[in-house]
Amino acid sequence: MENVLQHLKNLGFTDLEAKCLHVLAVSGTQTGYEIAKGLGVSRSNVYAALQKLAEKGAVLTSHGEPTVYQSVPIEEIGERMEAELQASIRYVKEHLPKQETQMSEYFSLEGETKVIERIRSELRKAHEEAFCDLSPEEAKLLRDDIREVSAQGVRVIVMPTRDAGTGFYPFARKRGEGLKGQQGRKFAILIDRKLAIIGTRGVEDPTVAMITEHPAMVELLYNHFCSSVVLQELQQDMGTKLEDKYGKNFKKIIQKQIDGKVPEPKKSDEGKVVALKLHAGNEIAGELGHLDEGVSGGELLSDESAREDNPEKLEQGKSEQEKPEQRKSGQGKRKKKK
Structure with a gap:
């Protein structure tokens, strides 16, 4: 019952209106007094709710004493509401002022539904290119969306992560040392070299993300993807030679330039x-x-x-x-x- 009431409220009915509709759907017909008694609500509030439902075309009222109420079939209610909603959407699209704005600020998103739905929405807007750095769990979750975008002619590059046992992540150990208190799998998406989405998902912490079109973040993320793609292809083509000269995952260079293990200077x-x-x-x-x-x-x-x-x-x-x-x-x- 609670789920039905929640969805009725999602359709625009108030809590009491949804309860009255549910009672009438179960019983068929009832008077306002009977409905109020069953719900344990004042008759004046129930009569006001039934009046609103009648105006919306969701219930029928009889003429006589006492007045009897009956709900309209839900299929009829749904068709009417869908037609009204589509008409409103068309009108708003035609008459609401449109502005080309750049998302130059850094906006935050929190919650599984908000984050994933926003990612899917932005992916569908891609025109030319989408870079995705995803863990296996996120890749599986967004698989259909990525395939749909790719089928529309968008160039999609999905980077494997260290969680999958592949890919190039030379700084993973150093990053982990600095982020021991953080949980969740990290993901990053760059769309049309214009929109950046970065966040974490899973484990104990809530799913969170940051979304922006700020040029600095877009360029940083683009350089990250370019470096990863280039280094990965270099490893595939010249893996043994690179490992002989620089160590696995360029360990010698990292120790010298990043870890601070610099040899004695000349x-x-x-x-x-x-x-x-x-x-x-x-x-x-x-x-x-x-x-x-x-x-x-x-x-x-x-x-x-x-x-x-x-x-x-x-x-x-x-x-x-x-x-x-x-x-x-x-x-x-x-x-x-x-």
Whole structure:
């Protein structure tokens, strides 16, 4: 009964109206007095509810004393309500002002139903591309939605996660150490390189998500997917060679650059800052310039590849190293002349 009453309320009936409809559906016909007595509610409130139901076309009333009420078949009520709802939707679509707005703020969603329904809604809006980083549970839950979007011509890329035993997650251990108190499986979705959805689901904590079109978050998530795709393909094509040189999942590089296990610096590298050339190493080096405070020598270096891209600076560096030797040789020549 409770479920029926809840769905009747979802259709727009008040709690008392839903109870009156349920009573009439069970008994067939009753007077207002009988309904009020059965529900334990005041007659005035019941008569007001029955009047509203009559105006909505949900109950029929007899003429005479006492007035008898009878419910209209639910099929008829449903058809009438559906027709009215569709008419209202069409009118609103035609007359409600439309604005092209960007979701530049960070909006939060909480609750299983809200999060999953929003993900499905946004997936259906995809026009060109959808990147999905999902655990097996979420992939299974959204499987039909992903297939439907793909069938419409949208390019869909689903990244496997470490939970599935595949994929490239070199920083999983370090992340886990910093997030021991958090529960739930993490997921991330990027739609048309415009909308980012990130959240967690499952275990003990409630399902939560963050949704935004902010360019910073979109770019970060896009770079994450690109890096994962590129590294995964590299591993597939050159797995053994990469593992021999850098260790499994590039462990040697991670230990050096991320874990802080950096080998003892060479004398020539002391007092220098290395600007890694990921996208624009030279530009970063140029922006930082010379570091005079607290840095011996204050010289800023890019990595080897960055220096190779700028041979003039490399040659200039070589010439600077040769100058002391040239000066020494020059002094020797002058002495000989004397």
